[in-house]
Amino acid sequence: MTAALTICRDEEGVAAHVAALIEARLTQDPRLILGLATGRTPRPVYRHLAEAWRAGRIRFRDAVSFNIDEYAGLAASDPASFHAYMEEALFAHVDLPAGSRHIPDGAAPDLAAEAERYERAITAAGGIGLQLLGLGVNGHIGFNEPGSPHDSRTRLVRLATSTRQANARDFPPGHDVPTHALTMGIATLLGAREIVLAVAGAHKAQALKAALEGPVTEGVPASALQGHERLHVVCDEAAARLLS
Numbered sequence: 533m534t535a536a537l538t539i540c541r542d543e544e545g546v547a548a549h550v551a552a553l554i555e556a557r558l559t560q561d562p563r564l565i566l567g568l569a570t571g572r573t574p575r576p577v578y579r580h581l582a583e584a585w586r587a588g589r590i591r592f593r594d595a596v597s598f599n600i601d602e603y604a605g606l607a608a609s610d611p612a613s614f615h616a617y618m619e620e621a622l623f624a625h626v627d628l629p630a631g632s633r634h635i636p637d638g639a640a641p642d643l644a645a646e647a648e649r650y651e652r653a654i655t656a657a658g659g660i661g662l663q664l665l666g667l668g669v670n671g672h673i674g675f676n677e678p679g680s681p682h683d684s685r686t687r688l689v690r691l692a693t694s695t696r697q698a699n700a701r702d703f704p705p706g707h708d709v710p711t712h713a714l715t716m717g718i719a720t721l722l723g724a725r726e727i728v729l730a731v732a733g734a735h736k737a738q739a740l741k742a743a744l745e746g747p748v749t750e751g752v753p754a755s756a757l758q759g760h761e762r763l764h765v766v767c768d769e770a771a772a773r774l775l776s
């Protein structure tokens with residue numbers, strides 16, 4: 533494995549480091565094709581990127597984005613959707629054109645067809661240049677749960693119970709967490725020319741150790757990243773505590 537590992541003091545340090553890396557790549561290539569993630573960890577990264585945009589250091593008008601995943605059954609207008617998350621966390625604050633932002637449509641009538649369309653759109657755009665990734669407590673990347681084939685492409689998946697429990701905090705009381713999602717596959721993610729895996733918190737330590745130091749296995753989706761040529765792992769001290 534040729535991963536570069538950066539251990540930052542805390543979550544804020546992780547966000548600043550990851551944002552600086554994205555800023556550098558976007559400066560080198562304003563037409564960068566970004567793979568974007570949701571969840572808690574990327575939020576402060578997007579805050580930094582919005583600040584960099586306000587300060588005039590970066591522009592998104594020639595860039596393109598593809599989000600990793602979306603819940604099945606949630607329309608873009610649903611406040612719990614990843615569409616809504618991205619709008620609030622990043623898109624409303626920068627000049628990335630609406631036509632250049634891509635997120636799977638969780639409300640599409642035919643989700644299998646939507647998954648195929650999404651995979652083709654990524655290929656047609658020339659593939660992901662820089663992919664931002666988070667890590668699930670169970671080792672998932674995107675919504676590729678344990679057992680996901682490493683050659684998987686964008687598809688409809690069933691969410692693990694632990695994932696639905698972990699993400700219940702993003703849903704208002706009385707709003708069930710969806711049982712399924714559309715996600716880029718592991719092979720889709722590995723197709724990115726460069727990957728940044730951002731991990732923060734002691735609750736991720738076990739998953740991070742298994743991802744980086746364990747065997748490459750379908751039981752730990754993130755272990756597939758060990759085969760990637762240009763992987764940056766940026767984590768905080770709490771998440772790194774089990775690494776040898």
Ligand code: GLP
Pocket residue numbers: 569570571572573574600601665666667668669673674675695699
């Ligand atoms: C979510 C997302 C993943 C994300 C992960 C960790 O379910 N689908 O893409 O990386 O879980 O999220 P967090 O950063 O909130 O711990």
